[in-house]
Amino acid sequence: MGDDIADDTEDDIDEVERSRLRLRATFTEDAELYDRARPGYPVELYDDLAEVAGVGTGCRLLEIGCGTGQATVPLAERGCHVLAVELGEAMARVARRNLAGFPQAEVVVSAFEDWTPPERPFDVVFSATAFHWVDPAVRVVKSAACLRPGGTIATVATHHVAGGSDDFFREVQDCYERFDPSTPKGLRLSDASAVAKDGREIEESPLFGPVRFFRYERDITYTTGQYLDVLRTYSNHRALGWPVLDAMLACIGSLIDRRHGGRITKRYLTELRVAHRVPSGLEKVGPLPSGDA
Ligand SMILES: C[S@@+](CC[C@H](N)C(=O)[O-])C[C@H]1O[C@@H](n2cnc3c(N)ncnc32)[C@H](O)[C@@H]1O
Numbered sequence: 001m002g003d004d005i006a007d008d009t010e011d012d013i014d015e016v017e018r019s020r021l022r023l024r025a026t027f028t029e030d031a032e033l034y035d036r037a038r039p040g041y042p043v044e045l046y047d048d049l050a051e052v053a054g055v056g057t058g059c060r061l062l063e064i065g066c067g068t069g070q071a072t073v074p075l076a077e078r079g080c081h082v083l084a085v086e087l088g089e090a091m092a093r094v095a096r097r098n099l100a101g102f103p104q105a106e107v108v109v110s111a112f113e114d115w116t117p118p119e120r121p122f123d124v125v126f127s128a129t130a131f132h133w134v135d136p137a138v139r140v141v142k143s144a145a146c147l148r149p150g151g152t153i154a155t156v157a158t159h160h161v162a163g164g165s166d167d168f169f170r171e172v173q174d175c176y177e178r179f180d181p182s183t184p185k186g187l188r189l190s191d192a193s194a195v196a197k198d199g200r201e202i203e204e205s206p207l208f209g210p211v212r213f214f215r216y217e218r219d220i221t222y223t224t225g226q227y228l229d230v231l232r233t234y235s236n237h238r239a240l241g242w243p244v245l246d247a248m249l250a251c252i253g254s255l256i257d258r259r260h261g262g263r264i265t266k267r268y269l270t271e272l273r274v275a276h277r278v279p280s281g282l283e284k285v286g287p288l289p290s291g292d293a
Helices: 002-024 027-037 043-053 072-077 089-098 139-146 166-171 173-179 224-232 242-260
Strands: 060-064 081-086 105-109 122-128 147-160 212-223 263-276
Touching: 027 089, 027 224, 043 072, 043 122, 043 147, 043 212, 043 263, 060 072, 060 139, 072 081, 072 089, 072 105, 081 089, 089 105, 122 139, 139 147, 166 173, 166 242, 173 242, 212 224, 224 242, 224 263, 242 263
Parallel strands: 060 081, 060 122, 081 105, 122 147
Antiparallel strands: 147 263, 212 263
16 A cells, blocks of 8 residues: 555656646647737846846846746846756747847757757846746756855746736636636635745755845736737646637636626736855855754
8 A cells, every 4th residue: 555655646646747747848839829918027037137137238137948038038137147058949049030230149959958058157047937947956056056155146037916807807717717627616816925935945055145036016918819818828828738728828818808807917927036056165055953963
């Protein structure tokens, strides 16, 4: 029985891993759609990066998972030398097109896990809505290895929170429950204030100092067509397969048209997490096991 439990756990872990690899490859299936539909990030985020990480003219910045350049273009506009490592070939192609005016920005196609960093370290390792797709056993340690002492890791996460067209988001749950078996029954969006600040992964690493959080809330209004396009870029939606996804999007589109006048407003919480690389030799040590003192 003990063995059964152990096997189940291993199977679960394998499934999580398989799902991560499958889902992270979906974005590049329609890079033009992603480029057209996905919003960029608030300008204040780049201002904060300038202040805490010196992101600006001459900064050497490594970006993990640049997509089609949602953050890469504003970073290049601020004068950064950007090297972006992007898994998807089609995403990289569109990113290069968007970065055509910035000779100091380069996009290479590779999984970050497999990529060989140059010898010269970076000032900043940055990743927007992409860090969680990288192997958890690799992402923090390899980011640290790419940074100069005192350099900065900066990751951006996007949370879907309550606000905007609240009635629509309550009603749309019915479409999800009809078509997406993974949707928990009665799911509701949380207020931004209820979203926990979670910096454990980086803080538990001896290679980084404390994590600082910066948060930005904003509302974006979409027409029915624009909103359905955004949903078509979500990896978990794409994973439903087209006949199911089409039916679910028809349900959502009809709800927006019939009950919300063809327009809804979505609230996003964007969170920037920043920590500095501890200089070599000064890595943090955890508490000593009791009895060793
Ligand atoms: C949700 S998109 C984010 C794109 C863009 N940074 C943005 O903010 O919209 C995730 C991106 O990370 C890329 N990606 C996923 N896993 C990766 C990995 N292991 N190494 C490099 N890129 C990866 C995907 O191909 C995709 O372009």
